Amino acid sequence: MTPRFDLIGLVVSDMAASLAFYRRLGLDIPAEADTQPHVEATLPGGLRIAWDTTETIRSFDPAWTPPRGHGVSLAFACDGPDDVDVSYAALVGAGHEGYLKPFDAFWGQRYAVVLDPDGHAVDLFAPLSAD
Structure with a gap:
């Protein structure tokens, strides 16, 4: 089986602020998502985008540190x-x-x-x- 590209994940420090930004770009994200530690939205064509708080990431990767620069x-x-x-x-x-x-x-x-x-x-x- 060949892996299939399915999701883009972003780590965020403030879920509500991040989701507000992406709503301004037209993504349909319910308001109640602002308080969640993990949020996903399906984009046209089926690709998904997800946001995780730094706390969520550190819950399974305690050594995680934010990347530097704009690699993606x-x-x-x-x-x-x-x-x-x-x-x-x-x-x-x-x-x-x-x-x-x-x-x-x-x-x-x-x-x-x-x-x-x-x-x-x-x-x-x-x-x-x-x-």
């Missing part, structure tokens, strides 16, 4: 170039840290990066043209 990022497709700017401004306006302001990338996308409450890089992108 999550990328959210926007409907168009203007939507990249609008989404970036809304997230930064809500107090989240902008990492790369929107720009026209040489690879043909409007592109920006915002950091979630735990410093995970979240890319926002859209094709520059409909071609």
Whole structure:
């Protein structure tokens, strides 16, 4: 049997703050999840995303320490170039840290990066043209 990619897991220090960030990006996460130590949401296409508190991770891995840097990022497709700017401004306006302001990338996308409450890089992108 071949393993099948099924879930992206994020470790968070504040579940409610993290889930609020991802709700702003359109993920459907019930409000009662804010107080849970582990939360999952199924994305279109069936891939799942999960959040675990640092306490949950340390319950089975006491030596766990937060990673440094942005080794992995999550990328959210926007409907168009203007939507990249609008989404970036809304997230930064809500107090989240902008990492790369929107720009026209040489690879043909409007592109920006915002950091979630735990410093995970979240890319926002859209094709520059409909071609």
